[in-house]
Amino acid sequence: MELLIDRIAERVGHDRVLTGDAVRERATSLWNSAPNPAAAILLPRSTAEVSEMLWLCHEARQTVITQGGLTGVVAGADPLGTDVALSMEKMNRIVEVDPVDAVAVVEAGAVLQTVQETVEDQGLYFPLDLGARGSCTIGGNVATNAGGVNVFRYGMMRSLVLGLEAVLADGTVISSMNRMLKNNAGYDLKQLFIGTEGTLGVVTRVVVRLFRKSSSRQDALVAMDSFDAVVDFLALLQTGLGGNLSAFEIMWGDYYRAVTGDDGHRSPLARDYPYYVVVEAEGGESATDDERFEAVLGDALQKELIVDAIIAQSAREAGDIWKVREDFEAVLEPAPCYLYDVSLPIRHMEEYVDDVRRRMLGLWPDAALYTLGHVADGNLHFFLRPNLPGDLHGPADRCVYEPLARYQGSVSAEHGIGLEKRNWLSQCRSDAEIELMRRMKASLDPQNLLNPGRVVA
Amino acid sequence: MELLIDRIAERVGHDRVLTGDAVRERATSLWNSAPNPAAAILLPRSTAEVSEMLWLCHEARQTVITQGGLTGVVAGADPLGTDVALSMEKMNRIVEVDPVDAVAVVEAGAVLQTVQETVEDQGLYFPLDLGARGSCTIGGNVATNAGGVNVFRYGMMRSLVLGLEAVLADGTVISSMNRMLKNNAGYDLKQLFIGTEGTLGVVTRVVVRLFRKSSSRQDALVAMDSFDAVVDFLALLQTGLGGNLSAFEIMWGDYYRAVTGDDGHRSPLARDYPYYVVVEAEGGESATDDERFEAVLGDALQKELIVDAIIAQSAREAGDIWKVREDFEAVLEPAPCYLYDVSLPIRHMEEYVDDVRRRMLGLWPDAALYTLGHVADGNLHFFLRPNLPGDLHGPADRCVYEPLARYQGSVSAEHGIGLEKRNWLSQCRSDAEIELMRRMKASLDPQNLLNPGRVVA
Numbered sequence: 085m086e087l088l089i090d091r092i093a094e095r096v097g098h099d100r101v102l103t104g105d106a107v108r109e110r111a112t113s114l115w116n117s118a119p120n121p122a123a124a125i126l127l128p129r130s131t132a133e134v135s136e137m138l139w140l141c142h143e144a145r146q147t148v149i150t151q152g153g154l155t156g157v158v159a160g161a162d163p164l165g166t167d168v169a170l171s172m173e174k175m176n177r178i179v180e181v182d183p184v185d186a187v188a189v190v191e192a193g194a195v196l197q198t199v200q201e202t203v204e205d206q207g208l209y210f211p212l213d214l215g216a217r218g219s220c221t222i223g224g225n226v227a228t229n230a231g232g233v234n235v236f237r238y239g240m241m242r243s244l245v246l247g248l249e250a251v252l253a254d255g256t257v258i259s260s261m262n263r264m265l266k267n268n269a270g271y272d273l274k275q276l277f278i279g280t281e282g283t284l285g286v287v288t289r290v291v292v293r294l295f296r297k298s299s300s301r302q303d304a305l306v307a308m309d310s311f312d313a314v315v316d317f318l319a320l321l322q323t324g325l326g327g328n329l330s331a332f333e334i335m336w337g338d339y340y341r342a343v344t345g346d347d348g349h350r351s352p353l354a355r356d357y358p359y360y361v362v363v364e365a366e367g368g369e370s371a372t373d374d375e376r377f378e379a380v381l382g383d384a385l386q387k388e389l390i391v392d393a394i395i396a397q398s399a400r401e402a403g404d405i406w407k408v409r410e411d412f413e414a415v416l417e418p419a420p421c422y423l424y425d426v427s428l429p430i431r432h433m434e435e436y437v438d439d440v441r442r443r444m445l446g447l448w449p450d451a452a453l454y455t456l457g458h459v460a461d462g463n464l465h466f467f468l469r470p471n472l473p474g475d476l477h478g479p480a481d482r483c484v485y486e487p488l489a490r491y492q493g494s495v496s497a498e499h500g501i502g503l504e505k506r507n508w509l510s511q512c513r514s515d516a517e518i519e520l521m522r523r524m525k526a527s528l529d530p531q532n533l534l535n536p537g538r539v540v541a
Numbered sequence: 542m543e544l545l546i547d548r549i550a551e552r553v554g555h556d557r558v559l560t561g562d563a564v565r566e567r568a569t570s571l572w573n574s575a576p577n578p579a580a581a582i583l584l585p586r587s588t589a590e591v592s593e594m595l596w597l598c599h600e601a602r603q604t605v606i607t608q609g610g611l612t613g614v615v616a617g618a619d620p621l622g623t624d625v626a627l628s629m630e631k632m633n634r635i636v637e638v639d640p641v642d643a644v645a646v647v648e649a650g651a652v653l654q655t656v657q658e659t660v661e662d663q664g665l666y667f668p669l670d671l672g673a674r675g676s677c678t679i680g681g682n683v684a685t686n687a688g689g690v691n692v693f694r695y696g697m698m699r700s701l702v703l704g705l706e707a708v709l710a711d712g713t714v715i716s717s718m719n720r721m722l723k724n725n726a727g728y729d730l731k732q733l734f735i736g737t738e739g740t741l742g743v744v745t746r747v748v749v750r751l752f753r754k755s756s757s758r759q760d761a762l763v764a765m766d767s768f769d770a771v772v773d774f775l776a777l778l779q780t781g782l783g784g785n786l787s788a789f790e791i792m793w794g795d796y797y798r799a800v801t802g803d804d805g806h807r808s809p810l811a812r813d814y815p816y817y818v819v820v821e822a823e824g825g826e827s828a829t830d831d832e833r834f835e836a837v838l839g840d841a842l843q844k845e846l847i848v849d850a851i852i853a854q855s856a857r858e859a860g861d862i863w864k865v866r867e868d869f870e871a872v873l874e875p876a877p878c879y880l881y882d883v884s885l886p887i888r889h890m891e892e893y894v895d896d897v898r899r900r901m902l903g904l905w906p907d908a909a910l911y912t913l914g915h916v917a918d919g920n921l922h923f924f925l926r927p928n929l930p931g932d933l934h935g936p937a938d939r940c941v942y943e944p945l946a947r948y949q950g951s952v953s954a955e956h957g958i959g960l961e962k963r964n965w966l967s968q969c970r971s972d973a974e975i976e977l978m979r980r981m982k983a984s985l986d987p988q989n990l991l992n993p994g995r996v997v998a
Contacts (some may be wrong), residue, residue: 217877267954297780324756
């Protein structure tokens with residue numbers, strides 16, 4: 085191992101390699117403050133350097149864990165002491181923003197928020213958005229096929245990647261830097277590297293799709309009496325707002341009450357409804373879009389789909405509404421609190437959430453379940469708090485995952501599998517599917533060197 | 542071979558196998574009226590039957606060509622006499638339409654237009670649309686990652702497939718019938734079968750994503766003086782119409798004049814402009830959407846981006862505008878006329894088309910080039926007519942493809958590679974990329990039995 089690290093330092097540069105204390109003084113990830121245990125951290129500055137590093141590791145049969153912003157929640161980028169970490173942090177340039185073709189070319193280590201802000205300065209819009217925007221990287225977004233709040237309008241990261249460059253386990257560079265929305269010239273190789281959590285290659289550069297910045301935006305917080313009303317309200321918005329609806333975020337009453345408690349966010353609506361939804365639309369012209377938005381909400385009130393609503397009158401008021409949805413510190417204590425990310429057909433959501441709650445209360449009568457999600461894309465998040473000390477992760481997992489199979493649900497909507505959910509993968513994927521994943525892994529990384537043990541063991 | 546066919550007939554059913562004249566009386570494809578030369582045509586009625594047929598062929602090392610609607614233009618489904626054809630025509634059921642989750646489950650042989658119309662009856666909308674809608678099948682749409690006119694708003698077929706079921710060369714059934722927009726539980730295996738032209742597996746069933754039917758629609762035909770104006774007009778529409786813009790179809794003046802000639806379509810605008818564009822928007826409410834559409838076109842006129850425009854006042858007028866774009870019989874005679882489908886960055890389009898025309902006229906001074914395309918997604922189509930008899934496909938290909946590499950263009954935007962474009966694949970994909978495609982093929986179909994020779998040889 086030491087020989088290999090010396091060799092990399094000599095061939096690629098001593099400033100490209102961290103060892104010893106320089107590694108240990110870094111945390112393992114955002115969620116794991118233990119000192120980073122990796123044998124070394126490699127800091128490439130170009131695709132050629134990534135290629136050389138991976139080739140040298142390949143020759144030495146050395147495992148490599150690729151690291152981006154370290155915000156992932158499934159331990160996908162946590163190295164062991166026997167691993168080398170490959171951090172993309174020095175490859176963080178925004179190489180090009182092209183307003184005519186509406187694309188940007190960025191290095192994998194670029195931070196999502198930096199990309200969002202850079203293109204916005206040119207009147208453009210990159211719609212991927214999630215809580216970790218300030219530290220997660222584009223490469224990590226690709227590797228995990230990141231989701232977030234705008235998916236049903238703009239798609240997941242997979243839909244926003246036009247081209248990419250990746251390095252295979254043996255150092256081979258696959259450059260597929262396509263810039264067009266349409267390109268059917270042969271297999272679409274980029275799909276191999278999107279959502280495969282770094283197990284098939286290391287993404288180094290990405291061409292992302294951009295949109296024109298919207299001229300108008302409307303936000304509202306809405307309350308409902310039943311889940312059926314939530315579903316009908318969504319359909320009404322999709323029809324009535326045409327292509328402008330951009331977010332539809334549901335909060336179950338338990339969650340809403342927890343984050344708007346005495347020390348929490350101000351509640352602009354009464355706090356005793358069973359369901360709350362944050363609605364956002366983005367369109368082309370403020371005056372008429374505002375009017376339409378109000379008209380559709382008025383229609384929903386009249387049809388008794390919604391029982392109360394407040395429309396933000398300023399960007400600040402919109403920000404306050406979104407804080408209720410995004411800033412969930414209040415539900416985390418007392419520890420432990422377990423975070424989940426599942427998806428399932430909308431028609432089964434209410435029944436499923438009730439089922440999870442029932443199982444949980446059967447185990448821990450004082451436990452709390454806080455539910456929120458994106459609904460329109462099938463995605464729910466839970467914060468499950470047993471309100472008992474100790475490691476209760478295993479039984480909590482069973483409460484959430486065991487009833488999911490019945491509804492053809494998925495144990496991971498957007499967070500991925502990593503190490504944490506590996507044992508639950510077979511809950512929602514067949515043996516034949518998992519065997520095919522293994523076959524792909526064996527074909528692209530026969531020595532099992534890249535992020536070994538993630539996704540498929 | 543005969544033994545194998547007998548064995549399939551015995552095990553799966555004699556009515557599942559056509560041989561001899563029953564094969565010969567069918568055309569090879571829509572574009573090739575020669576009698577179908579396949580040794581047999583298999584007609585499975587279920588995924589289990591596909592699996593059994595492929596397993597038997599696999600045991601016998603028999604090559605299999607999968608057939609859908611036979612509308613593809615790159616000879617991707619044309620069998621040889623040594624091949625067995627597997628036609629999906631009997632698996633054409635629409636199994637389920639779910640308005641709550643906005644998905645439909647369909648068998649691979651279902652015809653696109655049937656799917657469009659069936660879901661429309663329930664207030665839903667399946668946005669994939671292309672000229673061959675009346676005969677092309679969903680399975681073929683998946684295998685070729687079909688594009689069409691709504692791509693920049695709704696994406697290609699890849700974005701509209703939530704889940705699918707496919708059978709591998711050895712008969713293994715991979716069932717990934719996911720129904721959610723978000724599902725990151727392991728590798729997204731469906732990507733292996735989308736756009737890989739049947740070379741990695743046979744698609745049997747598909748879950749497609751649906752949208753709510755729009756309440757309003759606006760169509761216009763617009764004329765411009767320069768390509769720069771086309772680009773700026775597109776940006777103006779994208780900003781001004783918010784999410785409602787759904788089509789932006791360009792026609793070069795040569796094409797427009799050819800199809801609106803003496804025996805052609807009525808021309809609602811003067812016929813001497815260099816560029817024409819069909820614009821379509823779909824939204825939530827007629828009155829305000831109509832008003833906005835007119836306002837944005839008015840703005841474009843005032844800014845001198847467009848020089849003339851007509852807005853359709855009825856569905857019939859909209860239909861007349863679209864006929865100019867879609868009904869191109871007039872450019873095909875006298876034969877030969879070669880059809881192309883390329884994509885490239887928008888910023889290079891004008892220069893590239895001029896380059897192709899110059900090369901063509903250098904070879905054939907009386908030749909004609911008719912250009913149209915989707916622009917917003919980088920896709921151009923050519924009809925290239927040498928106006929000389931004989932097989933001039935080779936030199937015509939060189940006129941179109943040779944200048945493309947300079948612009949990072951693609952030799953296939955939406956038609957695929959099939960047999961016809963195989964020799965041009967290396968024009969836009971690197972050796973490393975093609976080698977990786979071969980590696981995928983070898984991993985999933987090691988005996989090279991499924992659609993052999995397509996895409997990668």
